[in-house]
Amino acid sequence: MNFLPKASTFATQADKLFLQIFVLSLVFLVFITALMIYFVIKYSKKRHPKAEQIEGHTLLEITWTVVPLLLFVAIFYYGWTSYDYARRAPRDAMVVKVTGRQWTWSFKYPNGKQTDKLYAVLDRPMKLDVNSVDILHGFYIPAFRLKADAVPGRTNTIWFQPTRLGTYDIQCTVICGVNHSSMLSHVEVVREKEFKAWYFGPEGAPEPTAVAALAPPEHAGEPEALALMRPRGCLGCHSIDGKPMVGPTFRGLYGKQEEVVTKTGLARVTMDDERLRLAILEPSREVVRGYPEQMPVVPIGDDELNRVVAYIKELK
Amino acid sequence: MSTQQHTTAEPNYLEYDGKHNGLLGWLLSTDHKRVAILYLVSMVTFFFAGVSAGFVMRLVQLTPFHKMITAQTYNALFTFHGVVMIFLFVIPGLNAVFGNFVLPIILGAKDVQFPRLNLASWYFFIGGALIAVIALFTGNGPPDTGWSFYAPFSLKTGTNVTLGVFAAFILGFSSMLTGINFVTTIHRLRAPGMTFFKMPLFPWAVYATSWMQILATPVLAVTLLLVILERLFGIGIFDPAKGGDPVLYQHMFWIYSHPAVYIMILPAMGAISEILPTFAQRTIFGYKAIAFSSIAIAGFGSLVWAHHMFTSGMSDFGNMIFSLLTMVVAVPSAIKVFNWVATLYKGSINFQPPLLYALSFIFLFCIGGMTGVWQGALALDIHLHDTYFIVGHFHYVMFGGTGFAFFAALVYWFPKMFGRMYSNTAMYVAWFPMFIGFNMLYFTMLILGMQGMPRRYYAHLPQYHLAHVVATVGSWIMISGLLIFFGSLLHAVFRGKKAGSNPWHAVTLEWSVPSPPPVENFDEVPTVTHEPYHFAKEAGS
Structure with a gap:
């Protein structure tokens, strides 16, 4: 079963530790649950009408303090040594x-x-x-x-x-x-x-x-500008089909009159080449009204930028 | 016998007409019992708001990508879900409802030490909640950072984080003031003869919790204030672009928020320590061990915060120390579990809904605690951190633990609070879908996390799909159980059969007054001569 591939030396170590702690936990869980159910049945009011008032048992209580403590410290120790391994890279790495x-x-x-x-x-x-x-x-x-x-x-x-x-x-x-x-x-x-x-x-x-x-097969043959935008995450917020998402859609954006929020107040601008370039290079300078100021600055080459702007221009 | 004593006494707190009546009689009442009901009603409302957000989040995961809501809305939803569930439900939690209702009576007092401050705490709570709601609908959209508000994202996002953080800041005051009130109440208002070691275990847990609320919450207040200042004035404490340190934010956030986990769970443990002796009709096993373990949890629990940050780039030495301390803090919790199980031994067990919910708590809390230990082990945390495993783990602790203990405490003290009894059958019927749905939902999350599914993901990779579907179906089953549970309790508040003053044959002081209790709780302040779970004499009567 391909649950999760195990593909490094550390993964082997971590999985081994995981299995050990898992088995230990399972034993405790089953033990505690079984005991609860057993007691509830065995000492039900019908079978056991008079409760015994037992206030404690020193030796038992010390045992169930010390034994878990030792086990937990052991888990800590093995967790630490494996972690230490993952932190010390060999010199030839x-x-x-x-x-x-x-x-x-x-x-x-x-x-x-x-x-x-x-x-x-x-x-x-x-x-x-x-x-x-x-x-x-x-x-x-x-x-x-x-x-x-x-x-x-x-x-x-x-x-x-x-x-x-x-x-x-x-x-x-x-x-x-x-x-x-x-x-x-x-x-x-x-x-x-x-x-x-x-x-x-x-x-x-x-x-x-x-x-x-x-490149996933479903994107094969798409315009080059889209291939530039997809890995940069542009299409997560901007649609190309006219639907507003987190940001305005690219379709019909070029030449449109938009109200934008700037540091000094509202302004009315026309979306031309210059405005589009600015919106990509300095996204927080002018934010189209009604959309969150959220777009990150994404590095993009000059030539790539031209191609993206040209693509948006064509998207009527 | 005590019921008859009180038949001619003053009216109970539900019927009492003071200076104000009607709704004002509730909103302006300083009676700890009425304040408790205010908390109960508002918190359950918030709980269902949080459940609704969770429900929608699970629906989104039914498909790997094509979604009914946008990624931005999804991010806002999990932030809302986290903030509401944590700050408006589990942090006030059992302390606010049962600490208020039960604590004074169980100590033999007529009210908390500062009744007006107590009501003021509720107003801080509601005020904070209102601001949180306003933050949802104003500004540039609801916060989208997750409830942890990690910098520098929380400093840079355009959403309404400033107001959201301010809401949490205000809520902190409610928590601190309640803490101060309860610590003082426990020190000053115990009945004559009730020494600390004759005090029941619920007050012990409330005591430890209250100290943590007093000591840890101010750190959160400072942190949140710094976030606000940094967003407004760019002071550069947390933003590396301005010379700040984002890991410092994480330290400050978790110095509060880890103890907060124990603020949530300790009163739950206290309630379980009341319920088990009552339904086993015997004294608790290892009273002092349970009392001291509450204090130990509060102490060590304040020193383990950085185990949330093993991958943040903290020093290896720091990681080692925090991993070791995390293991140490697991011991007092383990001790409590063993003592609870041993309390059933040779008891005379009267199986009733509160016991069923309490035992479910123990089972779910064990899974929550054990998975916590897994993450405490450094090498495993490097894999599990920030995956669904964490989400599964803390839902086992916060919901399986605190949530189920809340339900247990609610059905335990319900006859006392409302003087009426619910239908036992309805409680059992609600339990099945709740318990099964719960495990389907959250155990599946543990598995998803082991498989490497990161948390707070709007879309998931195809290999995680099957498990997501199972979890979503689990959420439907669980929610149907919750609806039956709260629906039938609501019905019982108005239509339930009258309950006697002590339907469970319990021996702590709150069961010696009528149900519902009179305004002043006691005609005559009782004198305590026994340790708290003294069943020996009652057994025959």
Whole structure:
């Protein structure tokens, strides 16, 4: 059953600990529940009309204080040692810089290559320096049982060593606004040869597995501007079919008269090229009235910006 | 016998006409019993508002993506659900309702120490709640940060966080003032002869809780005030862009909000410690251990806040210490569970609805407590943190624990509060869907979390879909149980059979006065000579 893949050395450790604590808890739960039910039946008013007034039993009470304490401290100890393992990266680990922003992840490798999907090598340690440029995010790879908060102004470190080839989910775990649940990516565990070919290859060398496979099939053949907007999360708030969502729709936006809220008050503007560019580059300067001031600044190249504006212009 | 003594005495608190009558007679009454009913009515109303939000959230998860509401609305819903359930239901919780109603009578007092302050606390509560409602409908939309208001998102979001946070700030005053009132009441107004160790265990729990309310709530007040100041004036305490530290916010938030978890659960444990001896007709097993464990929980519980932050980037040494302390705080809870189970041993068990709900509490609380220990183990928390596992875990503690204890306490003290009896059958019928639906809903969440489903997600990946459907169906079953439960209690308030002063043959002082109690509780302040659960003599009579 594919409950949750186990794909790193730490995952193996964590699952073992999990199983032990689970069995221990189950034994206690069953014991306590069975005892309650047994007592309720055995000492029901009918069977046992006169209660015995037992105030306590010192030895028993000491036992059930000390035994749980020892068990809990043991759980602490094994929890700590496994955690310590996840914190101490081997020296030969490749260091990748992970940056979270509303609502994407980006990965920067030591030689400067940058991707929106993480590539890791089978059986080789990789250390992640996790950071954020705007607000808190949580970087989480369930298959590796690993997580680190992405905190602006701070670098949090985790490391892993993949034990299985394959593609595994990356999810954001700290609420970060409207597209929190689409702040997803993947980690792809590949063979060393494949990784090296890409890593040391020229700019534009094919990524370890076909990039086309990344784009979900239902989006194949869509306009290029949409492919630019989709990973940046634009379409989470702006529709292209005329329906207002968190933000105004793109359809018919160009040339429209809009009332906008600025720092100094209300203003009436026409949505032309300049206004659209401004709305993307500095979203909080002018916010269309009736919509929340919520749009993050999303990095976008000049050429890409032109293409997005041109697309919106055409969307009548 | 006590019923006859009082037949000619003054009217009971429900019928009494003072300076004001009608609705004003309730809204301006400083009688602790009327204040308790005010809390009960308002809190149950808020509870159902929270349940409705939860119901819609579960509906949204029925489909993996195409949704009936937007992501923004979903984020607002879980924030609303969290704020309402936490600040307006479980934090006031059993303390506000049963602390107010039962505490003075169980101590042999005529009211709390500061009756007017007590009523003022309720007004702070309602005032805070009103501001929270206003925050929903004004400004740039309802807050969307989750109830924890984590910075810097809470500083940057355009939604109405400032007012929402201010509401929580006001609610804090209600909590602190109630704490001050109850601590003073317990110190000053115990009946002659009732030493601390002759005091029943519910007051012990209220005592520990009240101290935490007094000591921890101001930290929340300061934190929330700083958020407001930072939003309005950009003072740069928490925003890294201005040189602030977002992890500092988390520390300050949890320094209050972790003890708050014990503020929610301790009075629940106190109520269970009253119910079990009554229905086993025997003294509690290990009275002092239970009393001291309440104090130990309050003490250690104040030192474990950073276990909410193991992935935040705190130092490894810090993580180690907080993990160890988390394990230590589990011990007094375990002790209580063992003592409760042992209290059934060789009792003479009268199986009634309050006992059923109390035993359900023990079972659900055990799951809640144990899953808490799992997360306390550092290596597991790295996986489980911020997933549905956390959501499942704290619903087991807050709802399975505090919620079911609230229901147990409500059906236990109901005949005392209203002088009427509900239908036992209805209580059993309500229990089945509630208990089964509860486990379907929240145990499934534990599994989802182990599978890696993050919390506060509007849309989910396809591998989580089946479990989401199971959980949603569970929520329907559970809610139908809740409706039967509260529906039949509401019916019983007006139409129930008259209840005697002591239908359960209990021995604590609140059962020695008529049901419902007269305005002044006691004609004559009783003198206490026995320890609290002295069944030996009553057993034969």
